[in-house]
Every structure is written in structure tokens, then in C-alpha cells.
Amino acid sequence: ARGDEIFRRLERVDPEAALEVREIEKWPETSAGHLVTTRYVQVPPEATLGDAVTAVRELLEEDDDPIYFIYLVSEGDHLVGAVSIRSLVRYDDRSMPLSKLTIANLMSVPPDVDQEEVARQMSKYDLSEMPVIDATGKMLGIITVDDIIDVLTQEQSEDVQKLGAVEPLDVPYFHTSIVDFVKxxxxxxxxxxxxxxxxxTALRHYDPVxxxxxxxxxxxPLLISAGGNSGSQSSTLIIRGLAVGDIKPRDWYRVLGRELLMGILLGGILGVIGFLRVLMLDRxxxxxxxxxxxLTLVGIVVTGCTVGSLLPIALKRVGLDPATSSTPFIASLVDVLGIIIFVQSARFVxxxxxxQPGLP
Amino acid sequence: ARGDEIFRRLERVDPEAALEVREIEKWPETSAGHLVTTRYVQVPPEATLGDAVTAVRELLEEDDDPIYFIYLVSEGDHLVGAVSIRSLVRYDDRSMPLSKLTIANLMSVPPDVDQEEVARQMSKYDLSEMPVIDATGKMLGIITVDDIIDVLTQEQSEDVQKLGAVEPLDVPYFHTSIVDFVKxxxxxxxxxxxxxxxxxTALRHYDPVxxxxxxxxxxxPLLISAGGNSGSQSSTLIIRGLAVGDIKPRDWYRVLGRELLMGILLGGILGVIGFLRVLMLDRxxxxxxxxxxxLTLVGIVVTGCTVGSLLPIALKRVGLDPATSSTPFIASLVDVLGIIIFVQSARFVxxxxxxQPGLP
Incomplete structure (x- = not known):
């Protein structure tokens, strides 16, 4: 309601800005469309270096925001190229056609792509600006690098909070009310x-054992925590790998292979320590x-590694945020499985x- | 050894580049000094707009890296100001003294400051470049925004991995060998x-109880995991708050106050659920x-919240990385405390x- 009121006031004082806000509001909150700014320098494709200089000066009249590129935009808002501001300094001939300086293979993103994906691409290719182009080929505006830094910081805060099983906060720790935190x-x-x-329930079920x-x-507690800890390790590695793009969901079988091997090795090490511990201190x-x-430790650590690594991938596959499979969540799941593994190991060994007779 | 060999080869083919590498190697690996580039445009303080244009063109002869600022540097490499590349486009008068366009209050960092702090400042003030100035006032070079994006991504990967009790990886998941992972x-x-x-040990100690x-x-397991989970929540919130600068170590008493209250509220909610669970399903x-x-749940959740929030702050205070107090570490600590709280609650209630007679 408060947002509506602010918006109505904005429409009265600056109808143009209000239109821009309405344009941005169309796109999902974490999409590229939401980060778009229309404050960029735009000239027709046939413009000269002199035209570009004039266009830059016009924008600088309004305010002093950074300008990195001049965009060549044809009728119907089609982006045909871009020229860096360095190029304007480089040449003296004001009548030079800009098309001669145009950067080929300009990257762009559609407005509905996730902001994290935009950040990943801009970071990978060291871009300071990214044009946003809708399905009809119309240029909507640009995303600038300073917004991308904010996105990276915000997304990573959210990931960390989700890993800790906290609903993401929109505001800093001290500005979040106790009521909000409790929720x-x-x-x-x-x-x-x-x-x-x-x-x-599981422990009580196995009462006779x-x-x-x-x-x-x-x-x-000792046994199930080993599963929870190895699961936490796997899930944080995979969630982070998915976030930075090192791991793709289609790599699941490679992940499974590695984590199975890792589980056997790590479980083997803990298994030997656990075996010796019982022999020496619990004769x-x-x-x-x-x-x-x-044996229980091997089974539990293997379970922790495989569940912890595959659950984030499975979530990503069905379109959910992998960080939602927070490590406490995986630990709880592995806790229950751990009790079952313990009882089955006892029955087997x-x-x-x-x-040993009488083991139910 | 391989690094030394590469370095010797570099010294032969490009002594200037080798000198620059040696200069960078002086500074700790995660410091501002390590990110410095000497590829920037520099003119004397009395230079004109025309001189700046010439200097930009000279650098562009070498390569086509982004140029955002022209630095005014006096004798002895003292930084006296900077002019944005936009300014060069804005004015036609090539004889205009650059000093008229200089940005006042230029920010800078010393080379020994941590890269995370540089990233924080550049992100906070939306800077595309940050000059690095040593203790004698000499300008060493600049840090550019694309390096900062890499720093943010790398530091945050490390934080997430530490939260999952994994030693930070230097290379992507699939490029890390199984042996390295096991270590x-x-x-x-x-x-x-x-x-x-x-x-x-604690459980066995309380055998009679x-x-x-x-x-x-x-x-x-049910009880101690509630402590581990609330501890994970607190520690992730605090570690992230410390990383982005929302929380300072001197705020520890405010954090303690909030987490105590939070522990009582959250513990109270879980306590009521646990109480009803026993009454209804374990008559x-x-x-x-x-x-x-x-009562145990209240005590355990309060312990989780306070230990989970204060441990990262304590580590930061003594100069260690707060993320080292990974959530599994806090969970293990709270597990043992939880058993003691359980027994003491039983004795009290x-x-x-x-x-009830006979309770040891």
C-alpha cells in the first residue's frame, strides 16, 4: 500500500520516471529486467564520432554517472553495435562513421534471465555493461557493473543464509526485527x-536391538554426526560449484562417482578410528x-556424501534453488538413515x- | 620450483613485466598489493586536456583494456587527483588545465589492506577503480573492478567451503584431485x-541418570540437533554480517542480547512442541x-544461539577468519553441552x- 502511494506521487512529479519504474516492475524481482537502466548513450547506426560526442555531452548535462559505451540503435530500438568511450578519445576526426569502431559480437541477455546468470557472464567476460534485449529484438536498456556487484553480494548472502537454514534476510542483521527473525x-x-x-521413532522402533x-x-550421536558432517561438506561443495557454474546438473553421474569414492575413503578413515576407539576405550x-x-561409519559417510551431493543437483534439476537443501536439512535426513545403517550393520556383523544368537 | 623457472624465463623475455611481478609478490597473497595493475593513464598535475588525450592514445596503442580514469601524479609518484574519461569527451578545449576537472576527495587504499576490504569499499561506493598508495605516499597502481568481482566470488566460495568444514579449494570441484579432497x-x-x-563419553558418564x-x-539426537541447527543459523548470520561489514566485533554485546532473546523465543516454541509431543505420543x-x-529445548536453543553467534566474533577479535568456526564445529560443541543440559534439566524438573527419589 505504501509502495502504491509513493508510486502515485512519483507519477505526479515525474511521469517519465514512473513509466520506467512500471516497465521494470513487469519483470520478476531477481531477473535481468529488474536491473535495467535506461540511462545510456544511444545514437543511430549511421552516426559519426561527432554525433556520439554530442550524445555523451547531453547525458552528462543531466548527471555524472559513469559512461562506458555508446550504443548504435536502429529504428525499432534494434541494437546493432557499440563503441567504447575510449574510442571517442582515440580519434580526432569528428566526421568518422561510428560503424568503423563498432565492437563485433556484442553480448546481450533477455530480460527474463536470472540476475545471477547475468552476474556470472559479466564476471566471466569482464564486462562493465550488458545490454538487455527482449524477445522482439528491442533494446530495453543496460545492466551496469556496479549493480552486478550488489547482485553478487546479495545472492551470496542469501546462499549462506539458506545453508544455515535461515530464510534470506532483505536487510542487515541489526535492522531485522526480532519478530522477523523468529519467523x-x-x-x-x-x-x-x-x-x-x-x-x-527409529530408535524406539529398534528398541530390542x-x-x-x-x-x-x-x-x-557420534555416528550420525559423522554422516551429517560429511553430508555438509558435499552439499556446500556442490551448491557452490553449481552457483559459480563449475558443476552442471548434467554432471550428476560424475559427481556421484567422485562422492562414492570419497565416501568410501573418508568413511574408511573414520571407520578405522572408530574401530580402534571401541577396542581401546570400551573393551x-x-x-x-x-x-x-x-562398518556403520563407512556406510554413514558414504550415505552423507551421496545424499549431500545429489540432493542439491536434484533440486536444481527441478528448477529449485540448490541452497534450499541447507546442510541442517541434509544432516537431519542422514541422521535417520544413520540409525537404520547402524542397526543393519549390527545385524550383519x-x-x-x-x-550372536537372539539379535532381532 | 616451477614458478621460479617461469619467472627466470619471464625475466629474459620481458624484464619490465618480471619487475612488476616481483613488485606484486612482495605483498601478502590476499592483499590489495597483489591485485595492483600498473596499466593506467598517468599525467603530471599541470597537464592539459590535450595531454591527457595523448596519454590515453599511447596506452591504447599497447592494448585495448578499459580505461576509466586519468590520474594526475606529481613528482615522486604522489597522486594529486583524477579525471574521468568522460571529461575528456565532454570538453573541446584541448588547452584546458586538467586540474579544473579533478575529482576531489579521491579514495585510495594502502597495499597491505585485505582484498576483501577493498572489494567492500569499491562495492559500497560504486567505484570502478581504486588507487593503491603505499606508506610513503607513492602511487603503486590501481585495482580495477573486474578483479574485484573475481575477489568477491573467490572469497565467498572460501567462506561457504569453510562453513561446510572443508579447507578452501584453489581450483574448481572437478579439477581437485581425490587425494586433495581426502586431505x-x-x-x-x-x-x-x-x-x-x-x-x-558424556552419555556414558550419565549412565545412572x-x-x-x-x-x-x-x-x-532430537534434542542436540535442535541446538546444532539454531547454532548454525546464528553462526551463518553473524559470519555473513561480519563479512559484508554489517556487524563489527565491538557489537558483541548487542549480538548477545538479540541472540539470547531469540534463543528464549525459538527455544520456547520448540519446547512447547516437544512437551506436547511427549504428552501425546509417549504417554x-x-x-x-x-x-x-x-526445558531442555529452551536451554539447548539458547546455548546454540549464544555460542553460534559469539564464537565467530571471538575468532574475528583474535584476528582469525570467523568462517573457520564452521557450523559443524559449533554443532559438535553444542552436542556435548546439550547432553549436560538434558541431564541437569532432568535433575531439576x-x-x-x-x-522423584533416587535420581543421581
């Missing part, structure tokens, strides 16, 4: 809390139990290998 | 695994146990309030 954090805490209910394996429940438990702990 | 992930997994040993409270250990346990679970 943005409480929602995910409650979801995760309900998720963890299953650990209690744990009753047989005296003291085994005391190992549960009552015996070799069978030590082996169970070792103690029941099948060691022939 | 960079294995180290932290082992550290965290040893940390989690204390959960097993858990023996009395039948089935209580089944609640442990054998009775009201006393339900109250214990509720069941022992003191409900007068």
Missing part, C-alpha cells in the same frame, strides 16, 4: 525438529561391536558374521 | 569426529518427563520439582 528462523527450526522426530547391544545408543564391547561401529 | 575434508571430519567422542529415565537416550513418560524435554 525466518523458527519456520526451519520447526521443520528440522519434526524431521528429527524420526530419529526418536539396542536392548541387546548394551550401551550402543551412546554411540548414536567390554568386544571386537564384534568394534567392527559394527567401523554380530548376527551373520559372529553368529 | 581437505578428512582433516576436519577427523577433528569433528574426535569432538563427538565427548558425546559418547539415563538408566533411571527409561528411553531417555532415544531423545538425545508412559508422564508430565515430568515432558517438562524436562521442554524430576528431582527438585517432582521430588
Amino acid at each position: 525466518k528462523r523458527g519456520f526451519w527450526l520447526i521443520v528440522l525438529f519434526f524431521g528429527e522426530f524420526f530419529t526418536q 539396542f536392548a541387546m547391544l548394551q550401551g550402543a545408543t551412546y554411540y548414536v 567390554d564391547q568386544g571386537v564384534g561391536f568394534a567392527l559394527t561401529i567401523g 554380530l548376527g551373520t558374521l559372529f553368529g | 581437505k575434508r578428512g582433516f576436519w571430519l577427523i577433528v569433528l569426529f574426535f569432538g563427538e567422542f565427548f558425546t559418547q 539415563f538408566a533411571m529415565l527409561q528411553g531417555a537416550t532415544y531423545y538425545v 508412559d513418560q508422564g508430565v515430568g518427563f515432558a517438562l524436562t524435554i521442554g 524430576l528431582g527438585t520439582l517432582f521430588g
Whole structure:
């Protein structure tokens, strides 16, 4: 409602600016269209260097914003080329046709592409400006590098907050009200809390197994946290790789192969440590139990690595933000799976290998 | 060794470039000095607009890199001002002294300042270039906006990886060898695994208490994960706030106040849900146990919020990277504290309030 009022006031004092705002509002909030500025220097394709100088001066009359390029735009707002402002300084002949200085293969983006993609391209090709061109070939304006820096900072704040299972904040920490924080954090805490209910249910379900394996429940937090930690590592690596474009969703099988191998190696290391720990500091438990702990760790770390790496890719595939599979979310999922892996390992090692009778 | 060889070859083919590389190598790897380029247009303070045009053309003879500013540099390399390239286009009078167009209050940074701080300032003030000036007032060169975009992307990748308890990677995911990954992930997994040993020790230590409270250990993963999750939320918020400069280490008491309040509110919500859960789905346990679970959740979430928020600030204070207090690290710490809080809550609620005899 407050936005509407501001808008009505703007329409009265500056109808042209109001029109521009309305134009921008058409596009989704995180799209290229939303970052477009129409403050750029535009000349017809047949313009001379002298015309370009005049056009630059006209814009400078209005304000002193940076100008990097002069765009050659034909009738119907079709972009045909661009000339850098350096070129205007380079040559003296004011009658020189600009078309001689035009940069070939000008990059551009459509207005509905995501701002993160624009940032990625501008950063990759070291561009200071990016023209925005709609489906009909009409130039809507440009995106400038300073807006892209803001986008990078903002998107990365959001990613980090999502990784921590916090709904992204729009405002700095101290400017966010306690009520907003309780909403943005409480929602995910409650979801995760309900998720963890299953650990209690799973433990209770396997009551007879744990009753047989005296003291085994005391190992549960240790075991499931190893899964959560390896899952966090995998998911942060993959989420970041997807964000900077190092990893593409179609690479999922390569990721799976690497994470499986990584899970076996890392799980093997933790498994040996866990095995020795039981043998040395918990001698009552015996070799069978030590082996169970070792095998459980391998299984849990492999699960952590594969679930942690594939879940972000799966989310990206279906068009969701991979960062939404925040690491606490993966940890909770792996917690429940970890209890099942623990019980199955115990059944296999103690029941099948060691022939311990009575294991349910 | 390979770097040395390349350097010797460079010294032979281009001694000037080699000197520049040596100059840059003097500064720490993540400092402003490391990002400096000496490719900028420089004229004496008494130069005219015509002199500046000539200087720009000379640099353009060499290559076609963007040029945004012309720097007025006096004898002894002292920076006295800058003129934007727009100004050269704006005026026709080639005899106009550049000093008339100079930008007042030019910002600059010393070479030993961290690159992240440079990125923050350039992003905050929308600068396309930042001059670097050493302690003697000598201008070393400039940092350009495209390098800053790379810095932002790289630093933020590192932060995200540290949050996931992975040693920062220097190369993309698929280019990192499995051996490197095992080292960079294995180290932290082992550290965290040893940390989690204390959960097993703590649980065993309280054996008599858990023996009395039948089935209580089944609640442990559920309870401690609530602490880990709220701790992750707090630490990601604070680490990100410190990185973008919204939060300063001297604000620790304000952070503590907010996180205490937040912990009480969020813990209260989870406490009520946990209380109702026990009452409804675990009726054998009775009201006393339900109250214990509720109180434990308040205590654990408060601990998660305060530890998770203060640890990154403490690290920053002693000059370490706050992101090193990765969220799995905070979760492990809060796991052990959570078990202690659980037992103390049981003693208080069941022992003191409900007068249950025999609670050790």
C-alpha cells in the first residue's frame, strides 16, 4: 500500500520516471529486467564520432554517472553495435562513421534471465555493461557493473543464509526485527525438529536391538554426526560449484562417482578410528561391536556424501534453488538413515558374521 | 620450483613485466598489493586536456583494456587527483588545465589492506577503480573492478567451503584431485569426529541418570540437533554480517542480547512442541518427563544461539577468519553441552520439582 502511494506521487512529479519504474516492475524481482537502466548513450547506426560526442555531452548535462559505451540503435530500438568511450578519445576526426569502431559480437541477455546468470557472464567476460534485449529484438536498456556487484553480494548472502537454514534476510542483521527473525528462523527450526522426530521413532522402533547391544545408543550421536558432517561438506561443495557454474546438473553421474569414492575413503578413515576407539576405550564391547561401529561409519559417510551431493543437483534439476537443501536439512535426513545403517550393520556383523544368537 | 623457472624465463623475455611481478609478490597473497595493475593513464598535475588525450592514445596503442580514469601524479609518484574519461569527451578545449576537472576527495587504499576490504569499499561506493598508495605516499597502481568481482566470488566460495568444514579449494570441484579432497575434508571430519567422542563419553558418564529415565537416550539426537541447527543459523548470520561489514566485533554485546532473546523465543516454541509431543505420543513418560524435554529445548536453543553467534566474533577479535568456526564445529560443541543440559534439566524438573527419589 505504501509502495502504491509513493508510486502515485512519483507519477505526479515525474511521469517519465514512473513509466520506467512500471516497465521494470513487469519483470520478476531477481531477473535481468529488474536491473535495467535506461540511462545510456544511444545514437543511430549511421552516426559519426561527432554525433556520439554530442550524445555523451547531453547525458552528462543531466548527471555524472559513469559512461562506458555508446550504443548504435536502429529504428525499432534494434541494437546493432557499440563503441567504447575510449574510442571517442582515440580519434580526432569528428566526421568518422561510428560503424568503423563498432565492437563485433556484442553480448546481450533477455530480460527474463536470472540476475545471477547475468552476474556470472559479466564476471566471466569482464564486462562493465550488458545490454538487455527482449524477445522482439528491442533494446530495453543496460545492466551496469556496479549493480552486478550488489547482485553478487546479495545472492551470496542469501546462499549462506539458506545453508544455515535461515530464510534470506532483505536487510542487515541489526535492522531485522526480532519478530522477523523468529519467523525466518523458527519456520526451519520447526521443520528440522519434526524431521528429527524420526530419529526418536527409529530408535524406539529398534528398541530390542539396542536392548541387546548394551550401551550402543551412546554411540548414536557420534555416528550420525559423522554422516551429517560429511553430508555438509558435499552439499556446500556442490551448491557452490553449481552457483559459480563449475558443476552442471548434467554432471550428476560424475559427481556421484567422485562422492562414492570419497565416501568410501573418508568413511574408511573414520571407520578405522572408530574401530580402534571401541577396542581401546570400551573393551567390554568386544571386537564384534568394534567392527559394527567401523562398518556403520563407512556406510554413514558414504550415505552423507551421496545424499549431500545429489540432493542439491536434484533440486536444481527441478528448477529449485540448490541452497534450499541447507546442510541442517541434509544432516537431519542422514541422521535417520544413520540409525537404520547402524542397526543393519549390527545385524550383519554380530548376527551373520559372529553368529550372536537372539539379535532381532 | 616451477614458478621460479617461469619467472627466470619471464625475466629474459620481458624484464619490465618480471619487475612488476616481483613488485606484486612482495605483498601478502590476499592483499590489495597483489591485485595492483600498473596499466593506467598517468599525467603530471599541470597537464592539459590535450595531454591527457595523448596519454590515453599511447596506452591504447599497447592494448585495448578499459580505461576509466586519468590520474594526475606529481613528482615522486604522489597522486594529486583524477579525471574521468568522460571529461575528456565532454570538453573541446584541448588547452584546458586538467586540474579544473579533478575529482576531489579521491579514495585510495594502502597495499597491505585485505582484498576483501577493498572489494567492500569499491562495492559500497560504486567505484570502478581504486588507487593503491603505499606508506610513503607513492602511487603503486590501481585495482580495477573486474578483479574485484573475481575477489568477491573467490572469497565467498572460501567462506561457504569453510562453513561446510572443508579447507578452501584453489581450483574448481572437478579439477581437485581425490587425494586433495581426502586431505581437505578428512582433516576436519577427523577433528569433528574426535569432538563427538565427548558425546559418547558424556552419555556414558550419565549412565545412572539415563538408566533411571527409561528411553531417555532415544531423545538425545532430537534434542542436540535442535541446538546444532539454531547454532548454525546464528553462526551463518553473524559470519555473513561480519563479512559484508554489517556487524563489527565491538557489537558483541548487542549480538548477545538479540541472540539470547531469540534463543528464549525459538527455544520456547520448540519446547512447547516437544512437551506436547511427549504428552501425546509417549504417554508412559508422564508430565515430568515432558517438562524436562521442554526445558531442555529452551536451554539447548539458547546455548546454540549464544555460542553460534559469539564464537565467530571471538575468532574475528583474535584476528582469525570467523568462517573457520564452521557450523559443524559449533554443532559438535553444542552436542556435548546439550547432553549436560538434558541431564541437569532432568535433575531439576524430576528431582527438585517432582521430588522423584533416587535420581543421581
